Amino acid sequence: MFSVFYCVSVCLCILREMIMQMMCDTKTFVCFKAKELLRTSLKHFSKDLSWKQVLGCHVMDPQIAAWLLDPADSASCFQTLLSKHYSHSVTSTSLQPVLGQAKVTQVISNLSLLYNLMVELHNKLQTQGLWQLYSGIEQKMIPILAVMESYKMHVDKEAMKNTSELLGSKLKQLEQEAHQAAGQKFLVSSSAQLRLILFEKLRLHELCENKKLPKTIKKQQSTSETALLQLQKLHPLPKIILEYRQIHKNKTAFVDGILSCMSKTFISSTWNQTSTVSGRLSAKHPNFQALPKQPLQISKEQYIKGKISDMVTVHPRAMFIPREGWTFLSADFCQVELRLLAHLSADPQLLRIFQNTEADAFTMLAAQWKGVSEDRISLEDREHAKRIVYSVVYGAGRERLSSILGVSAEEASRFQDTFLQTYREVPSFIQHTIQHCHKHGFVKSIMGRRRSLPHIHSADWSLRNQAERQAVNFVLQGSAADLAKMAMIKICSQVASASYTTRLVAQIHDELLFEVEFSQLKQFAVLVKKTMESLQHIENLGVNLSVPLKVSLSTGPSWGSLCDMNLPCTTTATSL
DNA sequence: CTTACCTTC
């Protein structure tokens, strides 16, 4: 069946031998924290081990199996996994840490525990109908993530340091402006001190009693963004604080944060496979998936009565640059969750939008439910449409929607109504999903990923409603996550078995970022687009989408400056 | 509305 492997139980020299065997063997190994093992192997044995070899290896990890059975608990240690999934009683003494001079009997005992645990998890996955998802997707993700983590992306460290200093001086300047506006010195980053100044010294809330200002949990005046936006006409201070917060966030999280994660001029983040309930990946140190998409504009010199001098743009993504002779290629699934909604709800109007593969979906959508022609849709309408879709589908209330759109609550609820009336099958899909969850206690994605929602049976109205929204959200977000993972697997397997030198650098949920040699760019771009769009039909997983998938490609000299890439003569999945 | 991670207090 499978051989057993337990990484902490062996020393480096025999590890090497075993790793080499793993790569050559068609057998499947079992390892606790398999991704970490593969990543460190790649680092230490890079002479004998190529990343393409690692991509081809088969290794099981009980942690991932356990997460698939219940994505809500991310049990991380071996002991917890045993007590949760191993039916035979495990006393605390039976799992021994192997330190110093290892006792062979202990090693063997730990290995056999690991083996039996995996056997049991294997059975559980099969009875739950999750084995296909495990072996077809999650297990294959392990080497892919290990290889991603082993890749070092080049960062322009000097430019990074410069912007850090620039932002630092801008912050000092804003701090002084804030002190001046407040008439005293105070800690600008402290919401407590700000509250004292705004509401006890300046008593700004008394100047706008007609508006209701947001309160904190402890029924104090809030200093949140929405509160400050309402106050900014009354006093110069709120606006200064807003700018300070924005720049401070950018400096600490995205500039200094990245600098602290760097070794020399390179960086790579850690990809977590089991930290989300939806099946998505997450990244940390740094969080690649949260770097600002749009650059931040700041003025370097002081404001002089309306005149703004020396605008500078800060863009963390632009600091990530390919090696000499290489370029970035980004492949993006267009409106993937909306397409999945069209498929799952089978709404005729929504389906029609996606039959036209060239048109912009959100523009068409805006035109369709507003009942006007497409050329009369402004960019603002398009953005509205986009935000309405996601918030309405996922169950936003009219208050929430109005705050997102910046319109009145009445207007927001009118938008909701027209949307749900135009796409009649969408509300019925939502209802069916909720009913299914009530009946079975769980919901499933298109590839069989499941999430159980115990609160769906709660007597508490708000808990139950939240579970209902989570159910609907999971079906779409989880299915999109399935597709993204499948895309990574299919592309990586083709790369491994061909002469491509391309490395997968990052996954940003619906977008894959590659570093590609210039000489291979066009050919590889075609491969990526074809592979991703072909996921409309996946035979062995029973996926048969009634909407085409559309992938847009972009390329450029930094992650922050990608431009659309048009392939000259490709046949997409739908044309011809 | 949902899913994450990061930072400050």
Place this chain on the structure above:
DNA sequence: TCTAGAAGGTAAG
């Protein structure tokens, strides 16, 4: 002095 959790911000749909 230390730390857990709230609050607020970023991203992705």
